[in-house]
Amino acid sequence: MTHSDDRHTHNHDHPHGHGDGHDHGHAGHSHAPAVTADNAKRIRLVFILTTLYALIQAVGGWLSGSLALIADSGHMISDSAALLLALIAYQVAARAPDARRTYGFHRVRVLAALANGATLLLLVVWIVWEAIARFREPVEVLAGPMLVVASIGLLVNIAGALILNAGNKGDSNLRGALLHVMGDLLGSVGAIAAAIGIMFTGWTVLDPILSVVVALLVVRSAWRLIAESIQVLLQATPAGIDARQAEQALTELPGVAEAGHFHAWTLTDDASVATVHVTPAAGADSLRLPAVVGDYLRERYGLAHITVQVDPPGSLQQH
Known part of the structure; x- marks a missing residue:
């Protein structure tokens, strides 16, 4: 299953054929916060x-x-x-x-x-x-x-x-x-x-x-x-984020069957980024999962940049 979601200011979807989805809470692709x-x-x-x-x-x-x-x-x-x-x-x-x-x-x-x-x-x-x-x-x-x-x-x-x-x-x-x-x-x-x-x-x-x-x-x-x-x-997980708890919470979101390989790290001071793999539940619109997962992680943990990869159903259980 290869699809992704890039959500910018206008919240639109773009299939790229590689299974990665990027969810941004800001316009554009710059990952670096502005210098104060x-x-x-x-x-x-x-x-x-x-x-x-x-x-x-x-x-x-x-x-x-x-x-x-x-x-x-x-x-x-x-x-x-x-x-x-x-x-x-x-x-x-x-x-x-x-x-x-x-x-x-x-x-x-x-x-x-x-x-x-x-x-x-x-x-x-x-x-x-x-x-x-x-x-x-x-x-x-x-x-x-x-x-x-x-x-x-x-x-x-x-x-x-x-x-x-x-x-x-x-x-x-x-x-x-x-x-x-x-x-x-x-x-x-x-x-x-x-x-x-x-x-x-x-x-x-x-x-x-x-x-x-x-x-x-x-x-x-x-x-x-x-x-x-x-x-x-050392790219340690930012304070206040538990990777296992985050994965468990993601499985409770609508349309998400599994979640794994969650990684989060601090880019600098006021910006943290994360990556995670999810699989779609039966009948779920997999193209929408990156936006759903990204919204949750950003609101729950204040992450600035989130990359979500959607994998075939059952694939995460093999790891």
């Missing part, structure tokens, strides 16, 4: 703010002789690099699909999110390493200049966090950038607290203690970002 230009603009603005503050912090650390501020300026520079990577990812993702990469280049955004998470973990390792060194050999910190520069950093990071938080948080690339800024924000709070504590007590050990606390707060979010990115790259 607003998110790119937000990351670009935060990149500029972060880079400028990193330079200010480096100069402030050099003038005050504060190694803590100089070290944190390196932290900010690494975050600027991560934000720049995110911007590059948006530019690449905006490229149109071609004959070899029919899904487009949106997976670059997932790779960038993975890189962001990895750099966050490396940053955590560096912070802990530096903290251990300062426990062993305390470094003099000039609390006054440290407080001034850290307060400026807090304002910059709050502004950056608000800018990014107002964007589309379904975008893993933006979420990665937001995590970096939140790490900076927590670092600024810790630096302010350490500066005030050192001013009143003279305990320079407060600086590495608070650095470790910040590192522990960052590592959980970074690991989650890495885990989610790896799941997407």
Whole structure:
């Protein structure tokens, strides 16, 4: 039985003689969701703010002789690099699909999110390493200049966090950038607290203690970002979708006798795709099955692109 259904804006059927049916919830054949230009603009603005503050912090650390501020300026520079990577990812993702990469280049955004998470973990390792060194050999910190520069950093990071938080948080690339800024924000709070504590007590050990606390707060979010990115790259079934339950539910639809070989995966952030095989029930119009199955899967699981293959009756029981 060879037939298929391509449903576009006007919901019409086209037999192609190959047994596959494509059910789209949008017009046209593009499988790639649009790059969010607003998110790119937000990351670009935060990149500029972060880079400028990193330079200010480096100069402030050099003038005050504060190694803590100089070290944190390196932290900010690494975050600027991560934000720049995110911007590059948006530019690449905006490229149109071609004959070899029919899904487009949106997976670059997932790779960038993975890189962001990895750099966050490396940053955590560096912070802990530096903290251990300062426990062993305390470094003099000039609390006054440290407080001034850290307060400026807090304002910059709050502004950056608000800018990014107002964007589309379904975008893993933006979420990665937001995590970096939140790490900076927590670092600024810790630096302010350490500066005030050192001013009143003279305990320079407060600086590495608070650095470790910040590192522990960052590592959980970074690991989650890495885990989610790896799941997407491994084409794991999206959260909330159980393949066996989906197949069982499809057999209860009008005209569907069997369902099997269901596969679903995340294309990027806000778009998931799926393929499934079904067989028609006795007397059912097999040309209509792709539309029926596609409508159900899209409404039930929010899938963006669905390919339905209609096989001869009883063929799925042989697998």
